[in-house]
Amino acid sequence: MLLCALNALAWVYPEHRDITLLALQRLDPAQRALLEKLWSQARAGHEARLCAQMAYTAQGAQPTCIDYAAWPAISGDHSCSARDMLGIVLGSRWILRVARVGARLKNRLAVATRRDQRTNAVRDSDLALVRADRDYLARATANNAHFPIARSSVSIDLPGYVQIALRPESELNALVIYMWYHLRALARAKSIASASLPHERYAQAARATLADEAFALHFLQDSFAAGHFAGTWGNAAVRKGTHDYYNEHGLDAVSWDNRRFVALGDANMQPGDADREASAVRESLAQLASALHGKTGATVAAAFKMPEPEGFNVCRESHFSGAVGELPEISGGRTDHRSDTDTRIGPRQRSAAALPGGDWSVHRPIVRR
Ligand SMILES: [Zn+2]
Numbered sequence: 001m002l003l004c005a006l007n008a009l010a011w012v013y014p015e016h017r018d019i020t021l022l023a024l025q026r027l028d029p030a031q032r033a034l035l036e037k038l039w040s041q042a043r044a045g046h047e048a049r050l051c052a053q054m055a056y057t058a059q060g061a062q063p064t065c066i067d068y069a070a071w072p073a074i075s076g077d078h079s080c081s082a083r084d085m086l087g088i089v090l091g092s093r094w095i096l097r098v099a100r101v102g103a104r105l106k107n108r109l110a111v112a113t114r115r116d117q118r119t120n121a122v123r124d125s126d127l128a129l130v131r132a133d134r135d136y137l138a139r140a141t142a143n144n145a146h147f148p149i150a151r152s153s154v155s156i157d158l159p160g161y162v163q164i165a166l167r168p169e170s171e172l173n174a175l176v177i178y179m180w181y182h183l184r185a186l187a188r189a190k191s192i193a194s195a196s197l198p199h200e201r202y203a204q205a206a207r208a209t210l211a212d213e214a215f216a217l218h219f220l221q222d223s224f225a226a227g228h229f230a231g232t233w234g235n236a237a238v239r240k241g242t243h244d245y246y247n248e249h250g251l252d253a254v255s256w257d258n259r260r261f262v263a264l265g266d267a268n269m270q271p272g273d274a275d276r277e278a279s280a281v282r283e284s285l286a287q288l289a290s291a292l293h294g295k296t297g298a299t300v301a302a303a304f305k306m307p308e309p310e311g312f313n314v315c316r317e318s319h320f321s322g323a324v325g326e327l328p329e330i331s332g333g334r335t336d337h338r339s340d341t342d343t344r345i346g347p348r349q350r351s352a353a354a355l356p357g358g359d360w361s362v363h364r365p366i367v368r369r
Contacts, residue, residue, distance in 0.1 A: 010146050010222040012122060013102030013129075014109070015269045016073035019221050020214075022274055023281035024055040024069060031289035038192075038292060039068055042210055044203035046090050061107060063099040070099060071214030072221060076146060078133050080316065082181060082215035082309035086207060097132035101125055118268070138315075145314045148223045149173040158256045172318055174223040180320070181216035182284060184310050185209055189291035204307045211309035213288050217281055224277045 011019070024032065039054040049065060056067035066074075066089050078098055079085035088095050108121035129136050149165050156164070165175040188209040197205060254260050261272065312320075 010225040011269065012105060012109075012125065013070075013073040013077070013098070014106035015274075016077075016218060016221055017069045017102065018106075018269075019274055019277045019281055020069040020072050020217060021055045021057060022278035023285055025057075026278060026282045027285060027289070031286050034289040034292045035285060038189075038206050038210060041203055042206035044199070049090055059103065061100070061103045063096065063103055066095065066099060068210060068214065070102075071211065072217040073102065074098070075215040075218035076143075076222070076314065077139065077218070078136065079215075080139065080313045081311045082208075082211040083311040084313075085215055086211040086309050090207075094132050094134075098129060101128040101132060104128075142315060144318075145172040145177060146174055146219065146222045148175050166320075168320060170319070172314065172320065174219040176320060177312075177314055178216045178219040178223070180312060181212050181219075181310060182287075185213035185216060185288055186291045188212060189288055193292050201307065208307055208309040209288075213285070215310070217284060220280055220284060221277055224273065224280070 024035070027035070036054050039050075040052075043050045043052070051059070051065035051067040054068040056065070056069070059067065063070075071085065071089065074089060074095065075082070075085045078095070079088050102125075105121055105125040108124075109118060112118045112121055149170055151161060152164060162175070162179075164170060165173055166179070170176070188205065192202070192205050192209060195205075261276065
């Protein structure tokens with residue numbers, strides 16, 4: 001039962017972290033510099049816990065600090081909201097144990113040549129995580145939100161799919177959580193760009209911005225795992241079987257711009273998977289950097305009334321209900337001339353333009369039969 005529940009978490013900790021490392025490395029140097037600056041400001045007062053490097057590629061088997069690349073790995077699987085995640089990263093002792101379990105799993109997966117070696121590495125890691133993080137199992141048993149919603153027909157296009165994912169009656173899903181948190185990160189970044197804040201408050205705002213984006217990235221990354229877009233319906237045994245089979249053996253997938261590829265999942269990530277995911281994550285981070293530079297048209301949703309990261313709880317909630325009407329609006333990198341107060345537009349008026357850039361095109365989640 002324990003391992004049954006834990007086996008449906010999508011990418012494992014070191015895979016989430018590696019995707020983010022790759023995406024940070026691929027950023028345009030000017031954009032990367034903007035994010036590095038934000039990271040160094042965010043570290044103020046937490047220099048021991050937060051690594052000096054945003055992407056600490058030389059981190060060994062015994063991490064003593066948490067870098068930004070680890071934040072999406074901690075999001076969702078070890079925390080229930082961006083606010084929860086940041087609190088855990090800064091204030092808990094156990095999160096370093098989780099980071100060490102992740103580092104050990106990375107090393108074991110790197111040398112595994114047989115299926116049983118991979119399976120044993122993941123099982124050992126899961127058992128160690130249950131000991132390190134006392135809420136790990138509870139989060140893992142209610143994790144439908146980490147899956148994208150199924151398409152309703154083969155003819156649906158990306159804007160139509162986004163509308164379905166955003167409908168108040170749709171079950172909480174990976175795409176809508178990504179948008180919810182990413183758009184908040186953009187709005188906050190734009191506020192930072194135009195605000196003049198005292199040092200301490202700036203550091204707090206920098207942490208909140210980075211936390212919202214990291215939480216979003218976890219769900220963007222999850223939506224690429226084969227076992228996650230192969231479907232979430234059926235009883236627990238069917239779901240687990242579907243999830244495990246396609247993660248291991250792969251799924252013939254098509255992106256929204258009609259590129260075909262074979263997708264894999266949890267603990268089976270291949271360079272091609274990391275490459276596709278890192279492109280989407282890089283695009284998302286590039287939008288964040290542009291917003292910091294005042295180039296993205298995110299309307300400012302009074303972000304500084306809430307210097308804390310977003311607190312929407314993805315473990316507890318099953319729907320966004322009326323809350324989707326409060327998503328900040330962006331306009332694909334162009335300046336948005338809407339009034340700053342005009343943020344309460346209905347989901348029908350939003351489209352795929354709210355997703356990161358034109359290059360953002362993942363698989364199409366399978367049609368529900
Ligand atoms: Zn997940």
